[in-house]
Amino acid sequence: MSDKYTLEVLKEYERLQDEAKNKQRQRQIEIYNKFPRIRDIDNEIARTGFEIASSIFKGIDIENYIKEQKKRITDLKIEKAEILSSHNYPVDYLEIQYKCNKCKDTGYIGNEKCSCFKQKLIDRHYKQSNLRDILNEENFDTFDFSLYSDQKYKDEPLSPRKNIEEIFTRCVNFTKNFDNTNENLFFFGGSGLGKTFLSNCIAKELLDKGKVVIYQTSSNLIQILRSLRFEDNAPKDQIEDFIECDLLIIDDLGTEPNTPYAQSELFNIINTRIIKGKKILISTNFPLEDLLSIYPERITSRILGHFTICEFYGDDIRIKKSINKRKARA
Known part of the structure; x- marks a missing residue:
């Protein structure tokens, strides 16, 4: 740093x-x-x-x-x-x-940096203060299950409501057992179904526990890594932050440039963190089968083999939220 x-x-x-x-x-x-x-x-x-x-x-x-x-x-x-x-x-x-x-x-605790020190450094490097403001509104306490239908959805075995309840429980357990498991999470499904919201819930819970969390969209992550590697005055040691933080959240996988360089950076980050036992949460709006065709096997095999896969489905809850807000103002 x-x-x-x-x-x-x-x-x-x-x-x-x-x-x-x-x-x-x-x-x-x-x-x-x-x-x-x-x-x-x-x-x-x-x-x-x-x-x-x-x-x-x-x-x-x-x-x-x-x-x-x-x-x-x-x-x-x-x-x-x-x-x-x-x-x-x-x-x-x-x-x-x-x-x-x-x-x-x-x-400091003795001669070691406290987790709060590490997080303050992370906040400065990646300007995450805006995330902390978001987390005041998007956390486990404010999650609204009523936005999800309890009616059967297409050919899915569970209703959207029951499905999100199970995913929510998994997310809560992920934070509770964070220090005792090697679980990683992979969220996929259409936009407006709560993937980013639940990612924020997890981030807040871990930040409150003093964990170091880095949250970046996939496109921003690639941009940051490119500048760190190739700009002359860039602090190269910041790359280690992505490797050593307690949780790396990569949002909107698939929005980054689909280039050999971007794929190489993604693989290196994901693979290195898996080897070191560092946890990752990845979310994407793409169907799983599309990702299997977009990314090489060395990336998809890491996801399928080392992540708990959570599928989000149902109707776009952002529309329901917007309707509810208009009703509340009326």
Whole structure:
């Protein structure tokens, strides 16, 4: 990852820490003014902690003394928590509230970059902040099964409603078991059937868990890889992001130029991630049989052999959504 973005992220962590400390101070002023006893408790805890640290120089029974003082601190903390909770404040109201509790907004856990650090770098490289806005509306909680018909559809064994319920369950389980399986997902079917929506659901769930997710359309992916490989000043190490991220989502497979170069890049990305046990989600509007004729066997064999295939069918739900929105405004 380029030094420029790393420095940007480190400055952001400095800002986050300063912001968290300032907000903590504001909460302290609020609580101390309302409940002076809590200020006294905090001062007494600090004083007792200092006395414990300096007890080695007092020539006393250190072990018992430290035990007694620690019990005193525990009693004070309990009293403080009781005052806060009795007035409907969270017991940790006066603690620093970090954006990431794993690294405490430092970006590092020990000597290793925290997952939030990695995702911030990804966001900068691929301008994914727009995806985060989308995910506020498109997530598992907002998925609407009522848009799918419960009537038989053509020769399909399941109704569109039952089919999407099964796919939805598979997607939820994919995120729940993400660290324990090598499953990859392949979505295919006509446009407007929920493929991108469910991809966004998965992305949000994993982002919330601190996973590093890269989401690109197939055409954008090829464009990015081409520029990274052939432009003189392009940061070549960004190619590794596509290999090492926790989940790579390739949307709209088939919209990229159908050239030997594009096919070679797709194969290299898919094959390398499969070998490394890195997960992939691919979606396409093309029927499966068309993809088998468009792509060479080395790509299709990887998809058919290493992906769970999910077929989307039914009527375009975007039309139903549009109708529902007009009714709601009427």
